[in-house]
Amino acid sequence: MDIIEVLLQKVRPKSKRGVAGIWLDEHKLVAAARKVRESGYTKFEAISPFPLHGIDEAMGIPMSFIPWITLIFGLFGFAFGTWFTWWASAVDWPLIIGGKPMWSLPAFVPIMFELTILFGALGSVGALLFLCGLPQVDPPVIDATLSSHRFGLFVPEDDTGFNSAQIEKLMRDLGAIEVKGAEF
Amino acid sequence: MISRNPLVLGQKTYETITKDICSLVETFPSPAYYLGVGGAQFLLLIFLFAQGMIVWYGMGMMGVNHPVGWGTDIITFVFWIGIGHAGTLISAILFLFRQKWRTSIARSAEAMTVFAVMTAGTFPILHTGRPWLAYWLLPYPNQRGPLWVNFRSPLVWDVFAVSTYATVSAVFWYIGMVPDLATIRDRAQNKWRKRLYGIASLGWRGTARNWNHYEMVYMLLCGLSTPLVLSVHSIVSFDFAVAALPGWHATIFPPYFVAGAIFSGFAMVVTLMAIIRELVPVFKNYITLDHMEAMNKIIMTTGLMVGYAYGSEFFVAWYSGVEYEQFTFINRAFGPYAWAYWIMITCNVIIPQLFWFRYFRRNIPWMFVISIFVNIGMWFERFEITVTSLHRDFLPSNWGMWIPTLYDFGAIFGSFGLFFTLFLVYIRLMPAISIAEVKTVLNVGREGGTHGHH
Numbered sequence: 001m002d003i004i005e006v007l008l009q010k011v012r013p014k015s016k017r018g019v020a021g022i023w024l025d026e027h028k029l030v031a032a033a034r035k036v037r038e039s040g041y042t043k044f045e046a047i048s049p050f051p052l053h054g055i056d057e058a059m060g061i062p063m064s065f066i067p068w069i070t071l072i073f074g075l076f077g078f079a080f081g082t083w084f085t086w087w088a089s090a091v092d093w094p095l096i097i098g099g100k101p102m103w104s105l106p107a108f109v110p111i112m113f114e115l116t117i118l119f120g121a122l123g124s125v126g127a128l129l130f131l132c133g134l135p136q137v138d139p140p141v142i143d144a145t146l147s148s149h150r151f152g153l154f155v156p157e158d159d160t161g162f163n164s165a166q167i168e169k170l171m172r173d174l175g176a177i178e179v180k181g182a183e184f
Numbered sequence: 185m186i187s188r189n190p191l192v193l194g195q196k197t198y199e200t201i202t203k204d205i206c207s208l209v210e211t212f213p214s215p216a217y218y219l220g221v222g223g224a225q226f227l228l229l230i231f232l233f234a235q236g237m238i239v240w241y242g243m244g245m246m247g248v249n250h251p252v253g254w255g256t257d258i259i260t261f262v263f264w265i266g267i268g269h270a271g272t273l274i275s276a277i278l279f280l281f282r283q284k285w286r287t288s289i290a291r292s293a294e295a296m297t298v299f300a301v302m303t304a305g306t307f308p309i310l311h312t313g314r315p316w317l318a319y320w321l322l323p324y325p326n327q328r329g330p331l332w333v334n335f336r337s338p339l340v341w342d343v344f345a346v347s348t349y350a351t352v353s354a355v356f357w358y359i360g361m362v363p364d365l366a367t368i369r370d371r372a373q374n375k376w377r378k379r380l381y382g383i384a385s386l387g388w389r390g391t392a393r394n395w396n397h398y399e400m401v402y403m404l405l406c407g408l409s410t411p412l413v414l415s416v417h418s419i420v421s422f423d424f425a426v427a428a429l430p431g432w433h434a435t436i437f438p439p440y441f442v443a444g445a446i447f448s449g450f451a452m453v454v455t456l457m458a459i460i461r462e463l464v465p466v467f468k469n470y471i472t473l474d475h476m477e478a479m480n481k482i483i484m485t486t487g488l489m490v491g492y493a494y495g496s497e498f499f500v501a502w503y504s505g506v507e508y509e510q511f512t513f514i515n516r517a518f519g520p521y522a523w524a525y526w527i528m529i530t531c532n533v534i535i536p537q538l539f540w541f542r543y544f545r546r547n548i549p550w551m552f553v554i555s556i557f558v559n560i561g562m563w564f565e566r567f568e569i570t571v572t573s574l575h576r577d578f579l580p581s582n583w584g585m586w587i588p589t590l591y592d593f594g595a596i597f598g599s600f601g602l603f604f605t606l607f608l609v610y611i612r613l614m615p616a617i618s619i620a621e622v623k624t625v626l627n628v629g630r631e632g633g634t635h636g637h638h
Contacts (some may be wrong), residue, residue, distance in 0.1 A: 004379070013387075016269075033392075042511040045391045045392065045393065046391065046392040047389060047390050047391055047392075048390055048392065048395065049198065049202075049363070049367065049390060049619075049620060049623065050363070050390075050395075050620040050621070050624050051395040051396075051398070051399050051620075051621045051624070052392070055229055055392045055395075056392065056396055059392055060394060061393055061396050063396075063400075064396050064397045064400035064401075065403055066397055066400050066404065067400065067404060068406050070408075071218060074408075084323075085335045086603075088323060088332035088333075088335065089332070089335055089336075092330070092332065093329055093330070093331060093332060095334075097334055097336050097561045100336060100337065102209045104336055106334050107335065107336040108336075110341035110344065110345065110415070110422075111335055111340075111341065111344050113343075113411075113415060114344040114412075114415070115344070115348075117348055117352065117408050117411065117412045117415075118348045118351060118352065120408050121351075121352045121355060121356075121404075121405055121408045122351070122352075122355065123356050124401050124404045124405065124408075125359055125401060125405070127397075127401070128359070128397050128398060128401040128574055129386070131397050132388075132393075132397055132398070134384035134386045134387055134388065135383075135387050136386070136387030137382075137387060138379075138387065141370060141389060144370040144371060145199075145370075146370075146389075146390065147363070147366050147367040147369075147370045147389075148198065148199060148202040148367055148370065148371070148619075149197065149198035149199040149201075149202060151426070152600075175456055179237055184389075
């Protein structure tokens with residue numbers, strides 16, 4: 001075992017054990033996710049190589065609230081741009097340039113605009129990483145094909161009313177081509 | 185129902201899409217690829233040599249002098265920044281317009297944006313003459329007062345616009361790549377490959393909860409990039425338009441610059457896609473003739489807009505009744521730099537008219553040649569704006585000519601070496617077509633679709 005492997009062990013995220021099923025068809029996966037949710041599970045995950053139509057509704061995932069974060073960061077960038085150009089040009093070192101007023105607002109609009117966009121964009125991406133818990137160091141992957149052409153469901157052991165035999169049967173009945181115990 | 189042409193050819197499945205797109209990253213490329221890298225590296229060496237000499241001995245190595253103080257550096261900066269705009273248009277604006285055909289070219293177009301902006305960024309920094317002091321352009325607390333930058337200057341607006349554009353485009357490009365980097369990580373057989381792509385993919389696993397936030401952020405970044413890209417070339421045009429010089433002081437400049445930017449940028453995308461299709465034949469299934477045709481239509485449309493702007497400038501000069509303004513434009517078309525003006529008109533207005541014909545829109549060699557002409561024409565457009573306005577202004581005793589030196593040519597041609605080196609390294613290391621997104625448009629135009637849920 002090399003030194004990097006030892007270091008990786010220390011920073012790996014804590015994973016859960018549970019049952020995973022794998023599907024070949026994304027529509028069957030969405031239907032399966034709906035059934036699993038109707039069976040009372042709440043903490044399960046669907047894993048897909050691309051975003052799936054209808055999965056949010058099937059799993060009861062609410063619409064992302066990141067737009068509000070974007071709005072807050074964008075407004076902050078705008079306010080910062082307004083304040084900073086005023087403070088630097090009219091307060092901290094007032095200089096008459098081109099006979100303009102000290103606080104020549106129209107000339108500062110480009111700065112205010114660019115800072116609105118910059119803060120809004122970086123704030124959104126920061127929120128995405130935070131909400132997804134990224135970056136993660138070497139998290140366990142159920143199956144390498146789940147980022148290519150197959151679709152998976154994972155029900156963790158700590159989910160309400162977890163019963164591995166029942167879940168395995170449910171998944172097979174819903175068309176899973178493979179059901180196994182897994183770590184995620 | 186009107187039938188649509190499929191966006192992906194060759195009866196692909198999800199699995200073969202992954203395999204096809206990863207093939208360039210996972211196998212050794214053709215000899216043509218290495219030849220291309222060699223050529224790009226050679227030009228890059230010329231660039232480094234020319235710019236190194238200019239930094240070491242000073243700006244006198246280039247042709248800039250009184251009265252033409254803005255030369256190759258500013259012209260080529262505007263040229264490369266303009267190239268970048270088509271990438272954002274494809275990745276962000278066409279996304280908001282639900283143009284599904286953008287999917288397979290968006291990744292490489294966005295990469296083109298990032299590399300074009302990087303290439304462009306070197307020029308104003310070198311144009312300062314003392315690039316080691318370039319950080320003075322930023323407002324940071326300093327021991328000179330602190331003396332802040334002049335926020336009323338268009339050049340400072342430009343610093344903010346270009347640096348914001350570079351940051352947001354790079355972040356957008358990278359976030360778009362994260363799921364695909366995870367795909368390459370999961371396919372990796374080699375331990376180090378798995379680790380490096382594991383780091384690059386940030387540990388992405390594609391859970392439904394993550395995709396939910398991811399899609400939202402992707403759309404938000406498109407929404408933010410759209411006004412951003414329009415602002416960037418508008419602000420670049422302010423560098424000229426805010427000055428009270430005939431030929432620069434024009435209200436048409438922001439839309440005229442943005443149209444020109446998209447025009448030249450799409451030409452560069454066509455150039456690059458024609459090259460990629462040859463280097464990686466399997467990509468012909470993803471970047472189809474329909475894609476190329478759509479881009480050629482945009483080139484023709486924006487070419488007409490640019491041609492309209494050229495005409496409008498002449499009309500306004502005549503209609504204004506200002507003799508200096510009138511002289512500037514007559515001097516452009518019939519003065520000592522008339523040859524450059526007519527190169528611009530030929531390349532930008534006349535040659536793209538060939539795209540009225542379906543044959544030229546769908547013929548790869550023809551469109552490759554036309555796209556190169558467009559880029560030559562767009563370089564000359566910026567030359568026209570920058571140099572011919574400066575070289576003969578109000579006082580005839582203040583007239584002069586701009587004569588480029590070998591170092592000017594080294595900087596211009598060498599910058600293509602920087603751009604193509606970055607681009608060729610990128611297509612080898614990163615997924616050049618979005619693996620995840622292409623899968624979502626697989627059924628477009630297919631006979632009945634595979635699942636019939638539309």
